[in-house]
Amino acid sequence: MLQAININKIFKSEGAETRVLNNISLEIPPGEFLSIVGRSGSGKTTLLNVLSTLMRPDGGELLYRGDDLTAMPEAGLNRLRHADFSVIFQFHHLVPYLTALENTLLPFMRSLKPASGELVQRAKDCLERVGLAGKENRLPGSFSGGEQQRVAIARALVKSSRILFADEPTGSLDKKTGEGIMNLIAELNREGLTVVMVTHDPQYAELAHRSVMMEDGAFA
Amino acid sequence: MNILTIPLRNTWRKPSRTLLLLLVFTLGVMSIVALYQVSLVIGDSMEKKLSTYGANILVSPKNETLSVRYGGLHLGDMLYEVQPLSETDTVAAVRSIELKDRISAVAPKLVTTTRIGETPVAVVGVRWDDELPIKSYWVPEGSFPAAADEIVAGSRAAEKFGLAPGDTVNLMGRSFTVAAVLNPTGGDDDDVLLADLETVQAITGRADEVSFLEVAALCHGCPIDDIVAQMRDMLPGADIKALSNVVNQRMASIHFVQRLVLSISLVILVTAATMVGLSMLSAVNERKKDIGLLRSLGYSKGRVFFIFCVEAGIIGILAGMLGYFSGYGASFKALSLLAMAEGARPLFDVNHLLLTCAAIGTVTVAAAAYPAWKGAGVEPSRALMAL
Numbered sequence: 001m002l003q004a005i006n007i008n009k010i011f012k013s014e015g016a017e018t019r020v021l022n023n024i025s026l027e028i029p030p031g032e033f034l035s036i037v038g039r040s041g042s043g044k045t046t047l048l049n050v051l052s053t054l055m056r057p058d059g060g061e062l063l064y065r066g067d068d069l070t071a072m073p074e075a076g077l078n079r080l081r082h083a084d085f086s087v088i089f090q091f092h093h094l095v096p097y098l099t100a101l102e103n104t105l106l107p108f109m110r111s112l113k114p115a116s117g118e119l120v121q122r123a124k125d126c127l128e129r130v131g132l133a134g135k136e137n138r139l140p141g142s143f144s145g146g147e148q149q150r151v152a153i154a155r156a157l158v159k160s161s162r163i164l165f166a167d168e169p170t171g172s173l174d175k176k177t178g179e180g181i182m183n184l185i186a187e188l189n190r191e192g193l194t195v196v197m198v199t200h201d202p203q204y205a206e207l208a209h210r211s212v213m214m215e216d217g218a219f220a
Numbered sequence: 221m222n223i224l225t226i227p228l229r230n231t232w233r234k235p236s237r238t239l240l241l242l243l244v245f246t247l248g249v250m251s252i253v254a255l256y257q258v259s260l261v262i263g264d265s266m267e268k269k270l271s272t273y274g275a276n277i278l279v280s281p282k283n284e285t286l287s288v289r290y291g292g293l294h295l296g297d298m299l300y301e302v303q304p305l306s307e308t309d310t311v312a313a314v315r316s317i318e319l320k321d322r323i324s325a326v327a328p329k330l331v332t333t334t335r336i337g338e339t340p341v342a343v344v345g346v347r348w349d350d351e352l353p354i355k356s357y358w359v360p361e362g363s364f365p366a367a368a369d370e371i372v373a374g375s376r377a378a379e380k381f382g383l384a385p386g387d388t389v390n391l392m393g394r395s396f397t398v399a400a401v402l403n404p405t406g407g408d409d410d411d412v413l414l415a416d417l418e419t420v421q422a423i424t425g426r427a428d429e430v431s432f433l434e435v436a437a438l439c440h441g442c443p444i445d446d447i448v449a450q451m452r453d454m455l456p457g458a459d460i461k462a463l464s465n466v467v468n469q470r471m472a473s474i475h476f477v478q479r480l481v482l483s484i485s486l487v488i489l490v491t492a493a494t495m496v497g498l499s500m501l502s503a504v505n506e507r508k509k510d511i512g513l514l515r516s517l518g519y520s521k522g523r524v525f526f527i528f529c530v531e532a533g534i535i536g537i538l539a540g541m542l543g544y545f546s547g548y549g550a551s552f553k554a555l556s557l558l559a560m561a562e563g564a565r566p567l568f569d570v571n572h573l574l575l576t577c578a579a580i581g582t583v584t585v586a587a588a589a590y591p592a593w594k595g596a597g598v599e600p601s602r603a604l605m606a607l
Contacts, residue, residue: 054516055601075520081600082518089604093513097233098226105221107517114222155517 001065001194002028002051002163008059009046009217020046021057022217028196030162033189035205036198038214044198045167047214051196052087052165053077082107086156086164090171092148094140100127101136104154119158126154130184146177153184164188166197170204182207223523227530230507241499241535242542248492249543249580250550252485257551257566258558259481277448278461279314280432281305303457307417307430310455314435317450319443325436327351330417332424334392336381342412343371343391345420354436358409361385362400368419370399374410378402391415392423492539493587500532500588504595511595512603521596528592529585536584540577 009021020043028034028051036044049055050062053069062069064084069077094103104123108115115123127136130150140148149169156164166185170178178201186207189195197208205211213220231238283302288294307328314326330345348364362385365372371391373383378401383389387398396415404410421427437447448462504511514524551566 049601052516054512054604055599078515078518078520080518081516087516093509093516093604095226095510095513097229102221102225102229106514109221109223109225110517110519110523112222112224120221 001030002196003063004047004051004060005063006060007047007050007057007062009043009050009055010058020217021050024060024218026051026212026219028163028194030194031189031192032210033186033195033208034197035208035211036196036214037200037202037205037211038220039200042214043217044214046217048165048167048196048198052085052163053081054087082110083159084162086159086161088149088152088156088164088166088169090168092140092145092152092172094148094151096140099137099139100132100143100151100154103140103151104158106155107159123154123158126157127151129157130154144177145173146180149173149177149181150184153181153188157188161193163194163196166195168198168200170199170201178204223527224530227527227534231531231534237499238535241496242539244495245492245535245539245580245584246542246546248488249539249576250547251488253544253547253576254550254554255481255484257548258554259477261551261555261566262558263477276437276444276463277435277451278432278463279305279310279435279451279455280459280461282457282459304426304429305431305433305458307421307428310430310433310458313454314433314451317447317454319437319447319450322437322443322447323435325350325354325434327354327434327436328417328430329432329434330420330424330426330429331431332392332420332426336389336391339380341377341381343420344412344414345417346414347417351414354434355409357405359403360400361403362398365399365416367397368416369394369396370416371396372400372402372414373398374402374412374414375404376410377413389413394419394423489583493583496532496535496584497587497591500528501591503531504528504591508595508598508603511598512600512605515598515600515603521593524596525589525592528588528595532584532588532592533581536581537577539584540580541573543580544573544576 004024004026007021007024007026008019011018011020024047026047036047038044046055050057053062057070060070064080067076069080072080095106098106101120101123102109104127105115105119108119124133124136127133127150130153132147132150132154135143135147140151143151164185169185170181173181182204185195185197195208197204199205281303311326311328314320314323317323327350328347332343332345333340334343335341352358352364360372371389373381378384378398381389383398383401385398385400388395389398390396391413402409417430421429435451437444444462448460451458451460511524514527515521548566548568555566
């Protein structure tokens, strides 16, 4: 379903070049739970950014349902990010001045057309699913870290995405809260959602069907 | 909940910053509106005042001039084929041109000569009601005539004939009382006697006849050439001249005020727009995470750009509205402080209000456009990594 072929990424800083991804090839079939592990600086977050189209690679191909995403125009990538891909981050990345419900509905607030009643209900259901029923109108600042991450997951759920990219989703959470989030992600995967997760925690990596270890921009 | 929810909520996320920005821009708009209103009122007021310092169009009968010389002796210039002007027809014609609203005064005159004793003197018949508005520089010793048998003496004429207010003088077989003597004006008025036009017409047997007319035209966006052309069409038998120096002086005064207002307004507007631009630059940098998040959710560059522009536009439209009302109010105070309006009122116009809001909204959006586009164009992962 999602296939990376010889992906390269080079960062340039003050005239110096650093090869962050070095000929990475990877295939992710539908419904898989893949974890990417490795030390800090090994390139796992960069790989996740490339796979989720948040960053364009400097070389290689990224194939998704027959299309090469590296050659896809910006408009096509926007459609893909809107419909098929969801990303959750270590620091949740919620819009601080929007309520939990509005943050959940954010993917559908892209135009002047108001979100339909059906969508609003779906967003409420998603918030209920992640254990935030009755907290729809609260601002992110009033939530704990775990709750904020749940809002981010609800936002991914409401889109009915095909692939969830998670970058250290428990990185800023305590152990108990982190386990709750991981159980939720695993549950979603069991329901058919493809998950690509970056983590440096071996315990959480074990929840995945498959783990790949990164070292110096390549698979170890 | 739609895309407007994002800029609307963000505008009030930091109320102190929003209010400060709004205040600065409102003050800018207020200054511009107040200056504009004051310049309009003062412009009109100045025109009216300037019009009282003399006419700017002269209507006289068409004539041919012949310079007569014979035997080395210059016998002077002779006028012939002079067609006298009818007061009724000429005044009616002037008052009926298309630009008649610009005509502030029409002052007909009949000039004749007579003698006091053996000394010749010119007598000018005028209509006091028409004459005095354009001769505000006349300062009488005594009071202006209230009766048909009263006259006003120019300063040199009074000196020449020993006339003082209250004296009586015989002109063309009729007795007149000197109602006033004019202080020196430095012009032709100093040498003549001024009398009621109808009386002069009756005594000289030239009923309804005038020698020339002085016309004062208001010069707001002064179409003086158009006024003269229209008068020429209406009065083919008359010679009509624009006194361009007077016109130019009036125009220069008004244009000076307008240019001054325009310059100050531009400086204020550029300063306020720069502040909005800087504020938006800082907001874009602060909100790179939001930009990255929106882009990761499939928001295009254009949609992110739109969000920032709407935020700037909200400030601009609000500032335009508040600035217009406060500027309108401030113009009253400014005019009373300047004591230049003399009963004139600033003009409230809904179209001006809408235009102001639209213009200021456009300026703020334009000021925000560069930082907004720059911010929106950042690659999503870079925006997210910026924090």
